[in-house]
Amino acid sequence: xxxxxxxxxxxxxxxxxxxxxxxxxxxxxxxxxxxxxxxxxxxxxxxxxxxxxxxxxxxxxxxxxxxxxxxxxxxxxxxxxxxxxxxxxxxxxxxxxxxxxxxxxxxxxxxxxxxxxxxxxxxxxxxxxxxxxxxxxxxxxxxxxxxxxxxxxxxxxxxxxxxxxxxxxxxxxxxxxxxxxxxxxxxxxxxxxxxxxxxxxxxxxxxxxxxxxxxxxxxxxxxxxxxxxxxxxxxxxxxxxxxxxxxxxxxxxxxxxxxxxxxxxxxxxxxxxxxxxxxxxxxxxxxxxxxxxxxxxx
Numbered sequence: 001x002x003x004x005x006x007x008x009x010x011x012x013x014x015x016x017x018x019x020x021x022x023x024x025x026x027x028x029x030x031x032x033x034x035x036x037x038x039x040x041x042x043x044x045x046x047x048x049x050x051x052x053x054x055x056x057x058x059x060x061x062x063x064x065x066x067x068x069x070x071x072x073x074x075x076x077x078x079x080x081x082x083x084x085x086x087x088x089x090x091x092x093x094x095x096x097x098x099x100x101x102x103x104x105x106x107x108x109x110x111x112x113x114x115x116x117x118x119x120x121x122x123x124x125x126x127x128x129x130x131x132x133x134x135x136x137x138x139x140x141x142x143x144x145x146x147x148x149x150x151x152x153x154x155x156x157x158x159x160x161x162x163x164x165x166x167x168x169x170x171x172x173x174x175x176x177x178x179x180x181x182x183x184x185x186x187x188x189x190x191x192x193x194x195x196x197x198x199x200x201x202x203x204x205x206x207x208x209x210x211x212x213x214x215x216x217x218x219x220x221x222x223x224x225x226x227x228x229x230x231x232x233x234x235x236x237x238x239x240x241x242x243x244x245x246x247x248x249x250x251x252x253x254x255x256x257x258x259x260x261x262x263x264x265x266x267x268x269x270x271x272x273x274x275x276x277x278x279x280x281x282x283x284x285x286x287x288x289x290x291x292x293x294x295x296x297x298x
Contacts, residue, residue: 033057034279037296039083040257040266042066043090043110049266049295050074050084050093051282061095061112066264068282068295074112083127086110087134094118094128094137105139105156118156127170130154131177138162138171138180149182151193162195174213174237181211181220188222190237201239208233208242210255214262214287221245221256221265221287232256232267234287245289253283262287269294 033054041050043063050063056073059080064071075081079099086093090110097106100117103124108115119125123143130137135154140147149162149171162171162180168189171182180191181201188201188208201220202208208222214234221234227244230252235242246253251271258265264284272278281297 034277035297036280037062037282038255038268038280040255040268040282041084041086041093042257042259042266043086044088044260045090046260046264049282050086051296052082052084052095053296061093061108063110064295066259066284068293068298071296074108075115081106085128085130087130088132089134094130096126096128096139105137118152119159125150129172131173132175133177136173136177138173140169140171140182149180149191151180162191162193163198170210172212175215175217181213183209183211183222188220188239199239201235202242206242208235212257212265213237214258215260216262219287221258223254223256223267225252229273230254230270232265232285234265243289245285245287246292247289251278258287259284266295 036054037051039052047066048063049066052059053062059082061075061081061084062071062073077099081095081097084093084095092107093110094107096103103126104117104119105125105128106115106117121143123141125139125141128137128139136151137154138151141150146167147169149168150159151162152159166184169183171180178193186204186207188211190199206226208224210223212221218237219234220237223230224233229248231244232246232253233242233244251273254268256265256267265287266284269281269283282295285292
């Protein structure tokens with residue numbers, strides 16, 4: 001199963017304007033496959049966005065300017081590479097990859113050189129997130145069955161399991177490094193890094209997934225399908241004042257990521273809907289829900 005398929009399947013099972021221009025790639029045999037861009041991650045200075053894409057036929061890591069220009073391919077491997085996360089100093093990028101035969105966490109220089117494997121477990125280790133001080137990495141793994149959240153040192157040492165029950169997905173660090181936001185089943189939760197207090201912020205059917213902290217730590221962006229299709233919402237860090245940002249005429253909006261200066265939120269548009277096999281494009285929007293822009297697939 002392709003990365004984009006199972007990422008969208010997660011959303012489907014746990015269940016801005018319409019984009020008219022879609023991108024497609026050739027399989028080399030005359031057929032055309034939809035391009036699926038996803039997993040946007042801002043560079044620390046906000047000038048660039050790393051993302052994964054199927055535009056070369058597999059799954060590789062790319063970077064582009066924050067306006068969508070000057071796309072550069074960083075990885076070129078037959079296996080699937082995805083979910084990049086920029087280091088706080090901008091010198092390295094984490095990603096998950098199946099190049100060892102199993103999904104593990106890898107790290108490389110920001111120019112795509114020097115790839116190094118950090119995890120060595122038979123389970124699937126996915127969606128890494130760098131702590132604000134660069135000393136820790138959070139990620140999710142199904143090594144014990146259901147996906148749980150783990151934290152390790154930046155060199156891959158001293159792995160620590162943070163959650164013990166339910167399914168726990170896509171951890172993201174708070175700006176002060178004291179908490180992790182992630183979704184448990186279909187709701188956003190926040191866990192202190194001492195793993196002693198878990199706070200639920202959304203309540204299904206007003207669900208929430210794929211959380212991302214604002215740079216000031218006082219708000220969280222997330223995805224929810226409470227109104228039908230999946231849309232991007234924001235809320236206060238305590239779960240109050242939940243406000244919808246995107247209003248898709250068709251398809252879904254998923255996987256929001258706040259820019260370092262707080263002025264933009266990157267997210268993934270799925271014009272044919274999260275249950276389909278169509279294209280995915282990366283967009284940005286202001287935190288007030290205005291000035292939506294499409295960056296890829298134009």
